[in-house]
Amino acid sequence: MKKLTFFVISVLLSSGLLAQEVQDSTNWKISRQASINFSQLSFSNWIAGGKNSVSGVGLLDLNANYKKDKIHWDNSLKAGYGLMKEGDNELIKNEDKLDLNTKLGVEMKNEHLLFSTFMNFLTQFADGYKYPNTADKISGLFAPAYLTIASGLDYQSSEMFSLFFTPVSGKFTFVLDDQLSDIGAFGVDPGKKTRAEMGAAIKSEFKTPVAKNVNLSTSLMLFSNYFHQPQNIDVNWDVAINMKINEYLSANLLTNLIYDHDILIPLDNEGNVGRRVQFKQLFGVGLNIKF
Numbered sequence: 001m002k003k004l005t006f007f008v009i010s011v012l013l014s015s016g017l018l019a020q021e022v023q024d025s026t027n028w029k030i031s032r033q034a035s036i037n038f039s040q041l042s043f044s045n046w047i048a049g050g051k052n053s054v055s056g057v058g059l060l061d062l063n064a065n066y067k068k069d070k071i072h073w074d075n076s077l078k079a080g081y082g083l084m085k086e087g088d089n090e091l092i093k094n095e096d097k098l099d100l101n102t103k104l105g106v107e108m109k110n111e112h113l114l115f116s117t118f119m120n121f122l123t124q125f126a127d128g129y130k131y132p133n134t135a136d137k138i139s140g141l142f143a144p145a146y147l148t149i150a151s152g153l154d155y156q157s158s159e160m161f162s163l164f165f166t167p168v169s170g171k172f173t174f175v176l177d178d179q180l181s182d183i184g185a186f187g188v189d190p191g192k193k194t195r196a197e198m199g200a201a202i203k204s205e206f207k208t209p210v211a212k213n214v215n216l217s218t219s220l221m222l223f224s225n226y227f228h229q230p231q232n233i234d235v236n237w238d239v240a241i242n243m244k245i246n247e248y249l250s251a252n253l254l255t256n257l258i259y260d261h262d263i264l265i266p267l268d269n270e271g272n273v274g275r276r277v278q279f280k281q282l283f284g285v286g287l288n289i290k291f
Contacts, residue, residue: 027068033061035250037082037284057082057095057284059252070107072114072156076100080254081125082282092131095282096124097256103164105154116154118164118203120221122146122236130266138266143177144186148223150201162205169201171223171234173262187262195262199225213244232261250288256280 041053059080066073082095098121105116123145127137152166173195175181175188184190200223207217216239223234236258243251257279264273 027066029063029065029067031061031063034289035059035252035284035286036289037252037286039284051087051089053084053086055082055084055094057282057286059095059254059284072103072105072107072116074101074103074105076102080282089132090134092134093126093128096126096128098123098125103154105156112156114154114156115151116164117151118149118154118166120146120148120203137177137179138185140177140180143175143180145174145176147172147174148201148221152201160206160208164201164203166201169199169223171197171199171201171225173197187260197223197225198227199223199230210241215242216240217242229261233259234261235259244288245285248288249285251285252283254280254282 035058037057037059039053039055041050043050043052057080060078062077064075076099078097078099080095080097082093083091084094085091100121101119103116103118105114107114123142124139125141127141128139129136130138148169148171150164150166150169152164152169154162154164156162173186173188174193175186176193180186181188181193182191184192186195188195202222203220205217205219207215210216218237218239220238221234221236224230225232225234237256239253239255241253243253245251257277259277261275263275263278265276265278266272267274267276
């Protein structure tokens, strides 16, 4: 855990130095932002009760979009990793995400309509547990990992909104951890490390300022497997509200909603599982870094 923490922090801090080497041009629009959020709670003779706690989350958001003539190429990397310690309990993670997107499109007769090829890769950095049980992991690096590849029509009314649709796309689930693949975690067959699906996909993206120094961005991905219960649609919905306090301080509200019919969620300590909507919320105030 200590080695991983050092590695993640090093990546977040060094990314600024690496990004300085990228030269903006008239064809490229590049944005780079990182934030480090901290929170701390301390009690002394507090009659209402409570536990001392401290937490920190590092967030990285890189975007590099190219446009020349009829060619559009949009790229984004969103990463986050956070740790929390409560009282005398073991150090645990409270954020863990690595999300890479790239989309290459060519304008059709209507300049707002493109034929595009899209790829998304999603995974996490570290092992996950159903706390306070830290003996049996329930997830890890590339366990799961999701790769979606698709070609289709992409409607871009402006830089604020895009809607991508494909009737044929491939979704691949990877569970490269032997312990998790053996039990068939995340929808793979027991003992298998990969699962391939083919179906239709829709991805929409929207971003807009909602007030002074307050920006909203949201991304919704829907996928239906043609050959296995197509009525059960996979959902991955991200919402981010970024609030600039001043040049150096910012506040971030992030939510992520996931539903995948093939993923069985542990319901109790007796081995019962079921299908549930997954939801995560993160709010932090901290140091804002633009480079």
